[in-house]
Amino acid sequence: MPDATHASVVRRFGAFEINLPLGELRKNGMRLRLSGQPFQILAILTQRPGELVTREELHSKLWPADTFVDFDHGLNNAVARIREILDDSSETPRYIETIPRRGYRFIAPLSDIRPSTPSATTTESRSVQIGSPPVTPSALPRRLHPIRVKVLLGGVLLVTILAIGLGSSLYRKRAESAPIKSLAVLPLTNLSADSGQDYLADGITEELIGQLAAIHDLRVISRTSVMRFKGSKEAVPDIAKTLGVDAIVEGSVIRDGNRIRVHAQLIRATTDEHFWSETYDRELQDILTLESDVAQSIAKKVEVTVTREERERLAEARSVLPEVYESYLKGRFALDNSNGRADTERSIPYFETAIHTDPTFAPAYLGLASAYQNLSTIFTGERPHQDAHPKELAAIHEALELNPQSVDAHVMLAEIEQEQWHWAESEAEYRRALELNPNSAAAQLAFAGWLLCQGRTEEALSRAQHARDLDPLAISGQDIAGFLFFSRRYDEEIREVRSVLALTPDDTAALWYLGYALIAKGQPEQAIAPLEKAVSISNGSPGVTGVLIRAYAHAGRRRDALRLLAELQRRRQVGYVPAGAFINAYLGLGDNEQAFVWLEKGYQEQSNILMFLKVHPHFDPLRNDPRFVGLVDRVGLDHTD
Numbered sequence: 242m243p244d245a246t247h248a249s250v251v252r253r254f255g256a257f258e259i260n261l262p263l264g265e266l267r268k269n270g271m272r273l274r275l276s277g278q279p280f281q282i283l284a285i286l287t288q289r290p291g292e293l294v295t296r297e298e299l300h301s302k303l304w305p306a307d308t309f310v311d312f313d314h315g316l317n318n319a320v321a322r323i324r325e326i327l328d329d330s331s332e333t334p335r336y337i338e339t340i341p342r343r344g345y346r347f348i349a350p351l352s353d354i355r356p357s358t359p360s361a362t363t364t365e366s367r368s369v370q371i372g373s374p375p376v377t378p379s380a381l382p383r384r385l386h387p388i389r390v391k392v393l394l395g396g397v398l399l400v401t402i403l404a405i406g407l408g409s410s411l412y413r414k415r416a417e418s419a420p421i422k423s424l425a426v427l428p429l430t431n432l433s434a435d436s437g438q439d440y441l442a443d444g445i446t447e448e449l450i451g452q453l454a455a456i457h458d459l460r461v462i463s464r465t466s467v468m469r470f471k472g473s474k475e476a477v478p479d480i481a482k483t484l485g486v487d488a489i490v491e492g493s494v495i496r497d498g499n500r501i502r503v504h505a506q507l508i509r510a511t512t513d514e515h516f517w518s519e520t521y522d523r524e525l526q527d528i529l530t531l532e533s534d535v536a537q538s539i540a541k542k543v544e545v546t547v548t549r550e551e552r553e554r555l556a557e558a559r560s561v562l563p564e565v566y567e568s569y570l571k572g573r574f575a576l577d578n579s580n581g582r583a584d585t586e587r588s589i590p591y592f593e594t595a596i597h598t599d600p601t602f603a604p605a606y607l608g609l610a611s612a613y614q615n616l617s618t619i620f621t622g623e624r625p626h627q628d629a630h631p632k633e634l635a636a637i638h639e640a641l642e643l644n645p646q647s648v649d650a651h652v653m654l655a656e657i658e659q660e661q662w663h664w665a666e667s668e669a670e671y672r673r674a675l676e677l678n679p680n681s682a683a684a685q686l687a688f689a690g691w692l693l694c695q696g697r698t699e700e701a702l703s704r705a706q707h708a709r710d711l712d713p714l715a716i717s718g719q720d721i722a723g724f725l726f727f728s729r730r731y732d733e734e735i736r737e738v739r740s741v742l743a744l745t746p747d748d749t750a751a752l753w754y755l756g757y758a759l760i761a762k763g764q765p766e767q768a769i770a771p772l773e774k775a776v777s778i779s780n781g782s783p784g785v786t787g788v789l790i791r792a793y794a795h796a797g798r799r800r801d802a803l804r805l806l807a808e809l810q811r812r813r814q815v816g817y818v819p820a821g822a823f824i825n826a827y828l829g830l831g832d833n834e835q836a837f838v839w840l841e842k843g844y845q846e847q848s849n850i851l852m853f854l855k856v857h858p859h860f861d862p863l864r865n866d867p868r869f870v871g872l873v874d875r876v877g878l879d880h881t882d
Contacts (some may be wrong), residue, residue: 251353251354252287252288252351252352252353252354253351253352253353253354254287254336254349254350254351254352255335255336255349256268256269257327258354259283259284259287261284261288264276264280266280266283266326272513273326274326274476274477274513275322275323275326276506276515276518277504277506277518278303278315278319279319279320279322279323279326281302281303282299282303282316282319282320282323282345283323285298285299285302286337286345286346286347287347287351289347290347290348290349290351291346291347291348292346292347293340293343293344293345293346294344294345294346295343295344296316296343296344297344298344299316299344299345300316315432315495318432320337320339320345323337324336324337325474334348335348335349336348336349419487419511420487420544420545421459421487421488421509421543421544421545422458422459422460422487422545423459423460423461423462423485423486423487423488424453424459424460424461424462424486424487424488424489424490424507424539424543425461425462425466425467425480425481425484425486425488425489425490426446426449426450426453426461426462426467426490426491427446427467427470427471427473427480427489427490427491428442428443428446428467428468428470428471428472429442429443429445429446429491429492429493429494429503429505430442430491430492430493430494431493431494432493432494432495433494433495433496433497435496438494438496439574440570440571440573440574441494441496441501441567441570442493442494443468443471443570443573443574443577444569444570444573444574445494445503445528445532446464446467447464447573447577448529448532449490449532449535449536450462450463450464450467452532452533452535452536452555453536453539453540454648454678454680454681455551455554455555455646455648455677455678456540456545456547456551456555457546457548457551457678457679457680458545458546458547459540459543459545459680460486460680460711461680462484462486462712462714462715463682463683463712463715464577465712465714465715466484466712466713466714466715467484468577469714476513477489477491477508477510477513478510478511478513481510482510483714484713484714485710485713486510487509487510487511488507488508488509488510488543489507489508489510490505490506490507490508490539491505491506491508492504492505492506496525499524499525499526499563500522500523500524500525501522501523501524501525501528501531502520502521502522502523503520503521503523503531503535504518504519504520504521505518505519505520505521505535505538505539506518506519507539507542507543516542517538517539517542519535519538521534521535524563525563525566525567526560526561526562526563526566527560528561528566529558529559529560529561529566530558530559530560532558533555533556533557533558534558536555537552537555537556540555554646561599561602562598562599564598565595565598565599565602565605566595568591568592568594568595568598568605569591569592569595569602569604569605569608571588571591572588572589572590572591572592572595572605572608572609572612573588573608575587575588575591576588576608576611576612576615579615582616585612585615585616586612586616588608588612589609589612589613591608592605592606592608592609592612593609596609601643602643603639603640603643603644603647604640606636606637606639606640606643607636607637607640607647607649607650607653609632609636610633610636610637610640610650610653611649611653613632613633613636614633614653617630617633630657630661633653633657634654634657637650637653637654637657638654641654646677648674648677648678648681648684649683651670651671651673651674651677651684652670652671652674652681652683652684652687654670655667655668655669655670655671655674655687655688655691656687658670659690659691659694659852660847660849660852661847662847662851662852662876662877664691664694664695664877664878667691668691671684671687671688671691672688674688675688680711681711682708682709682711682712682715682716683708683715685704685705685707685708685711686704686705686708686716686720688704689701689702689704689705689708689724692704693723693724693727693853693856694852694853694855694856694878695855695878696855696856696878698724698727698728698856699728701724701727701728702721702724702725702728702730705720705721705724706721708720709721717741718737718738718740718741718751719737719738719741719748719750719751719754721737722734722737722738722741722751722754722758723754725737726754726757726758726761726858727853727856727857727858728856729761729858731758731761731762732762734754734757734758735755735758735759735762737754738751738752738754738755738758739755742755747774747778749775749778749779749782749785752771752772752774752775752778752785753771753772753775753784753785753788755768755771756768756769756771756772756775756785756788756789756792757788759771759792760788760791760792760795761858765791765792765793765794765795765796766796768792768796769789769792769793769796769798772785772788772789772792773789775789776789781812783809783812783818783819783821783822784819784821784822784825786805786808786809786822786826787809787821787822787823787824787825787826787829788825788829789805790802790805790806790809790825790826790829790830791825791826791828791829791830791859792829793805793829794829794830794831795829799830802826802829802830803830805826806823806826806830809822809823809826819843819846819848819849819850820839820840820842820843820846820848820850821843821848821849821850823835823839823842824836824839824840824843824848824850824859825850825859827839828859828860828862828863829859833862833863833866836863837863837866837868837869840869840872844872844875844876851872851876852876854869854872854873854876854878855873855878
């Protein structure tokens with residue numbers, strides 16, 4: 242056995258180098274993302290090249306007997322991760338050979354790089370004659386000997402390398418000491434044997450995001466943005482750059498009956514340094530405590546300023562019955578992954594079951610309110626308020642009574658108050674939400690909408706753009722497009738929606754906004770094609786149809802406009818068609834008298850289009866009419882500048 246002093250620091254195989262003391266794997270000098278148990282397994286295998294390392298040995302070394310875990314699934318996943326990083330194959334292995342039902346063997350040639358020991362060096366000292374004349378340029382030889390040239394060039398190269406190395410070292414030290422002001426929690430990986438437990442991993446991810454987002458001095462990317470990276474193989478620095486954050490949280494979840502194990506680690510974006518890692522084992526009933534512990538550990542590690550109130554809020558955790566939490570998470574999973582009305586309706590019984598079992602569990606009420614909000618929202622933004630709001634409002638009030646600190650609940654309540662034209666109450670709720678979490682992109686964007694209704698277009702647009710800066714993937718171009726339209730910045734709006742359509746050409750909202758902008762620019766003929774496509778994709782959305790009628794009318798296709806208007810009127814006789822569709826249609830046709838008839842009906846319905854009376858370009862022909870001035874007054878917008 243070799244002497245310990247000669248133990249290898251680095252073992253090299255192929256293009257890879259594994260540094261055992263530092264816990265690093267590199268390829269051609271570039272550090273790779275391999276840590277935790279996968280790295281430990283690779284380390285064990287490379288320390289015993291050519292030998293069979295049994296599954297039992299790995300179990301005893303990495304999964305102690307008293308630790309609950311699905312060992313087989315965990316080991317298989319770990320080895321699969323190693324092979325993914327090494328670009329290896331189980332069928333034709335170059336590095337790791339599987340011995341069926343027994344274990345693994347490292348089969349690639351290995352070479353050791355041992356630590357170097359400083360050797361004695363001798364220096365020649367030359368005597369310098371005191372009083373010798375200084376060397377002048379003319380005294381230098383006109384040509385340097387080739388050996389001298391090589392020595393000089395070598396010296397220059399050495400100094401350059403040292404300078405680069407020193408600069409790199411200083412940069413790394415600065416990067417490692419830079420404060421962390423923003424982070425993203427990537428979707429936790431479900432390592433349980435049952436893939437049906439994805440809802441648990443996604444639920445814990447969402448709760449961690451919510452816990453950390455409550456810290457004022459920490460910007461946390463929303464679930465909407467991070468879920469795009471579920472299962473992604475992108476490197477952490479690339480993901481962090483896309484999201485614009487200083488650090489990434491990643492981890493995994495394993496469940497066995499009513500026990501749960503969560504592993505989480507923090508990675509610095511600039512250096513890909515894993516500077517914190519911890520594993521939490523709990524009973525499922527203590528899942529809320531587990532989530533709180535993880536959030537507190539992360540907050541402490543990133544050294545972000547946490548106020549006493551925030552610290553107390555993070556520490557507030559209670560036990561929850563496993564069946565309650567499971568019902569809630571299943572409802573949340575169905576809602577978050579909803580592809581339509583059926584999925585949303587499927588989420589409601591889960592929330593109701595959780596509430597029935599534990600009426601004090603606030604998140605279930607918030608989930609229920611979100612489900613009702615989804616069901617009551619029609620694409621046009623119009624709502625049959627009398628049917629939708631009571632259940633949604635009741636659930637929101639219950640959620641706030643149990644948890645007054647819920648940012649989402651305050652925003653949802655603010656939106657309802659706004660839609661009912663309770664402007665002061667709505668503003669108060671928005672400001673309370675932003676007081677609780679000024680870094681909430683959703684709250685910033687929603688409040689920007691309130692400012693827009695007041696006619697404060699530049700302030701609204703600035704806040705909406707700030708929301709996008711906070712969470713660039715969650716706030717898209719089509720979110721900004723509406724603010725640009727009402728600010729009459731049509732060319733900018735068109736650029737935004739075209740960037741959206743370049744990636745998602747069937748995005749109905751983007752097509753709708755494009756049509757709006759082209760009509761406003763005096764190009765109704767060009768607006769027709771995207772609006773017709775939007776009507777087709779949305780199965781005849783009344784809101785889009787109303788704008789298409791306007792495009793037909795302005796393009797001189799009055800017969801087509803009247804045909805669509807008649808179709809809307811027939812649909813109104815047998816079902817709900819929002820007044821806003823007719824308001825747009827009649828204004829487009831230049832029939833202001835009928836537009837006023839439908840504006841009055843819109844007032845009775847509390848139509849959403851009336852929230853934009855002060856800023857909507859379509860209302861420009863009516864602004865000097867006393868009836869319009871009176872309508873603005875009745876909606877409550879006359880004194881809100």
